[in-house]
Amino acid sequence: MPLAVVDAQTLVDSVALGAVYALMAVGIGLVFGVLRLVNFAYGQLVMAGAYTLAFTSHFHPAVSIAACFAVVIALSTAIDLAVFRPLRGQSPAVMLVTTFALAFLLQAVARIVDVRDGTIGEPVRVVGRLNRAVDVAGVNVRQVTILAIVLGVVMLGLLALLLGRTTIGLHMRAAAADFRTARLLGVRSDRVIGFAVFLSAVLAALVAVVLTVRRPLVTPAYGLQETIVVLVGVVVGGLDRLWTATLGGFAIGFATGLINGVLPTDKTIFLPTAVFTLVILVLLLRPGGLFAPRGAATVERV
Amino acid sequence: MRGRIGWRAVALFAALALGAAACGGDGDDEAAEQTTGAETTAEGPITIGWAFDSSGQMAPFDGPALAAAQIRVDQINADGGVDGRDLRIETCDTQNNDPSRARVCATTLLEGGADIVFVTCDVDFATPVVQEAISQGTLAIAPCIGTDQMGPKRFGEAGRLAFSFGNVAQDEGSAMAEFAWEQGWRTAALATNTLLVYFQNVVQAFEARFTELGGEIVAKETYATGADNVDAAVSRLNQANADVVVTSTAFGELPALVSGLRALGSETPILNSWAGDGTYWVTDDPPVTNYYSVTYASVFGDDPSEEVRELIQALTDAGSQPGTGGFLAGAGAIDGVVEAIRRADGSTEGEALADELEGFEDVETISGNVNFSPELHTVFGREYRVVEIQGNQGKYFGPITAKTVPEI
Numbered sequence: 001m002p003l004a005v006v007d008a009q010t011l012v013d014s015v016a017l018g019a020v021y022a023l024m025a026v027g028i029g030l031v032f033g034v035l036r037l038v039n040f041a042y043g044q045l046v047m048a049g050a051y052t053l054a055f056t057s058h059f060h061p062a063v064s065i066a067a068c069f070a071v072v073i074a075l076s077t078a079i080d081l082a083v084f085r086p087l088r089g090q091s092p093a094v095m096l097v098t099t100f101a102l103a104f105l106l107q108a109v110a111r112i113v114d115v116r117d118g119t120i121g122e123p124v125r126v127v128g129r130l131n132r133a134v135d136v137a138g139v140n141v142r143q144v145t146i147l148a149i150v151l152g153v154v155m156l157g158l159l160a161l162l163l164g165r166t167t168i169g170l171h172m173r174a175a176a177a178d179f180r181t182a183r184l185l186g187v188r189s190d191r192v193i194g195f196a197v198f199l200s201a202v203l204a205a206l207v208a209v210v211l212t213v214r215r216p217l218v219t220p221a222y223g224l225q226e227t228i229v230v231l232v233g234v235v236v237g238g239l240d241r242l243w244t245a246t247l248g249g250f251a252i253g254f255a256t257g258l259i260n261g262v263l264p265t266d267k268t269i270f271l272p273t274a275v276f277t278l279v280i281l282v283l284l285l286r287p288g289g290l291f292a293p294r295g296a297a298t299v300e301r302v
Numbered sequence: 303m304r305g306r307i308g309w310r311a312v313a314l315f316a317a318l319a320l321g322a323a324a325c326g327g328d329g330d331d332e333a334a335e336q337t338t339g340a341e342t343t344a345e346g347p348i349t350i351g352w353a354f355d356s357s358g359q360m361a362p363f364d365g366p367a368l369a370a371a372q373i374r375v376d377q378i379n380a381d382g383g384v385d386g387r388d389l390r391i392e393t394c395d396t397q398n399n400d401p402s403r404a405r406v407c408a409t410t411l412l413e414g415g416a417d418i419v420f421v422t423c424d425v426d427f428a429t430p431v432v433q434e435a436i437s438q439g440t441l442a443i444a445p446c447i448g449t450d451q452m453g454p455k456r457f458g459e460a461g462r463l464a465f466s467f468g469n470v471a472q473d474e475g476s477a478m479a480e481f482a483w484e485q486g487w488r489t490a491a492l493a494t495n496t497l498l499v500y501f502q503n504v505v506q507a508f509e510a511r512f513t514e515l516g517g518e519i520v521a522k523e524t525y526a527t528g529a530d531n532v533d534a535a536v537s538r539l540n541q542a543n544a545d546v547v548v549t550s551t552a553f554g555e556l557p558a559l560v561s562g563l564r565a566l567g568s569e570t571p572i573l574n575s576w577a578g579d580g581t582y583w584v585t586d587d588p589p590v591t592n593y594y595s596v597t598y599a600s601v602f603g604d605d606p607s608e609e610v611r612e613l614i615q616a617l618t619d620a621g622s623q624p625g626t627g628g629f630l631a632g633a634g635a636i637d638g639v640v641e642a643i644r645r646a647d648g649s650t651e652g653e654a655l656a657d658e659l660e661g662f663e664d665v666e667t668i669s670g671n672v673n674f675s676p677e678l679h680t681v682f683g684r685e686y687r688v689v690e691i692q693g694n695q696g697k698y699f700g701p702i703t704a705k706t707v708p709e710i
Binding site (some may be wrong): 010013016017057111112115117118119120121123125126128129131132133140214215216217218219225226256260261265266268269271272 | 358359362365366398496522523526528529531532533534537538540541553554557558561562565566583585588622623624625626
């Protein structure tokens with residue numbers, strides 16, 4: 001069966017997926033930049049926010065969204081205090097396994113909570129209207145796509161301002177470049193890390209809102225699949241810089257959408273195979289990252 | 303440098319892990335070998351050993367089926383049991399269908415004297431327990447597995463002792479085609495979730511029967527749970543201009559598909575299998591409208607069977623209000639097993655019961671009439687309830703029965 005022709009709708013849907021992944025990549029890239037931590041539990045922060053949106057669906061949307069932010073920030077802070085802080089200074093492998101364990105623990109807790117009513121999955125009822133589309137020359141552009149793009153650009157811009165124009169931003173960049181030296185020079189490490197954790201939690205809550213528009217039924221594994229894909233995306237884009245990581249997140253979402261559109265409809269089962277073959281090829285050709293400047297010796301980290 | 307290589311390794315590892323998960327196998331497909339037969343017990347209670355999942359993916363299916371079966375057992379015992387012998391259910395929790403835990407459950411139940419073993423409602427998850435049971439000559443029953451895998455097709459010769467009281471997907475898809483045709487829908491857009499064989503078989507059977515009736519398939523789209531491609535399928539389905547969108551799906555993709563289509567302004571009827579029963583997944587904005595699914599029973603208080611309504615009430619009183627009609631298959635399986643034991647003159651030996659079950663033709667159970675054949679150990683020919691959802695409210699719409707079981 002021949003490959004399908006890419007039409008405008010496929011391009012728009014691919015951009016939509018890329019925009020959501022880019023938003024996730026900002027948070028993941030930020031945490032890696034400051035903590036040197038590949039956080040597989042990031043998806044469970046998104047899951048916690050999504051469940052909060054589901055359980056507060058009977059409130060006004062503003063209240064529900066505020067509750068989502070509060071829960072995700074509180075959970076993220078608690079994880080940092082209870083788990084990451086005692087392990088600070090351990091090897092990346094230890095930290096990586098810890099985030100795996102956290103992810104599965106949070107999933108198990110969510111399962112216990114969710115299954116009480118005899119069904120798995122809680123629907124988010126409040127933000128679905130953002131899934132409505134604007135017709136542009138016969139192409140459906142969902143409002144949530146526009147929202148995700150705007151949020152991604154704005155958050156990246158705000159972070160750039162924060163990192164470049166504020167004291168805390170300077171401290172974060174110093175910590176990211178050389179944590180030990182930064183501490184010797186008076187940078188308060190816990191304050192810097194706490195702020196990075198806070199920012200990544202804010203981004204996770206935003207992702208929860210955007211994701212639940214697209215996939216309203218929240219389950220214990222919610223956000224995990226996307227996190228793994230985005231983690232791959234940020235490495236492909238270039239993990240050492242926030243903007244390359246974000247572009248990497250966008251790229252893997254866009255490529256996924258595009259390949260899905262090109263594959264014959266009875267062959268989309270091979271979508272992950274095609275995407276990850278492409279990932280391996282890119283890593284082989286550009287191990288420093290697809291968007292990392294060629295020959296760049298110095299890394300920015302954030 | 304070392305750090306960079308490390309993170310690339312992480313990315314490669316994640317990519318390979320995800321690829322492996324996407325291409326995930328079906329577990330151990332090898333047929334279990336049959337060994338000795340279970341002893342026939344002529345006296346004392348008949349013990350059903352039930353390996354169920356209380357907290358994992360299958361909990362929403364196993365829990366209601368088990369609760370309904372327990373109530374059915376109590377009713378049968380109150381009426382004098384099976385020719386004077388009481389039924390009793392011994393349970394073992396497979397704890398999210400961990401394979402090693404499931405095997406321990408099978409051994410525990412069989413060594414504890416289980417005459418018949420009931421298993422979880424997914425054939426992959428059920429396989430460890432089924433293999434253990436049938437290898438010892440004990441009948442293995444699933445209340446609601448919906449594929450033709452529960453039997454000789456997967457387990458070979460020993461699979462003669464494995465049956466499911468769920469509806470076989472081919473029959474279900476065929477019934478959906480009959481319903482669509484009755485409604486005057488002459489063109490259909492197919493949306494196949496490729497995650498499960500059951501999902502795929504339902505849509506394939508719909509296509510086979512619908513085109514046989516004279517219907518036309520105007521679009522075919524696929525998506526998969528976890529592949530994040532349901533939105534793309536929705537966009538294309540919305541452009542198909544079909545009389546009905548047909549799918550078989552559950553999990554997160556169900557509301558994503560339905561609310562996705564409605565958010566784009568589509569009012570085209572959507573027809574789903576039992577997988578899409580219930581209203582636990584509906585969204586307020588946009589609300590679910592023009593949505594139909596075929597199922598075992600209407601859980602909206604209006605099932606046409608008084609006996610079913612009473613069972614729902616009993617479950618509700620016991621704190622286990624069913625969210626979908628699947629619970630009824632648990633009670634129906636008890637009815638079917640009891641009938642097989644009676645026909646086998648009280649024997650609980652696996653081969654004797656399999657002989658009787660393979661000969662079932664329109665055997666009455668609370669979940670409808672049950673048919674098996676030597677080739678097909680999952681139910682066909684049962685009357686389905688069609689339920690509809692309008693404005694997020696579910697209600698019974700009418701009955702439908704497949705006239706043929708198409709080859710797919």
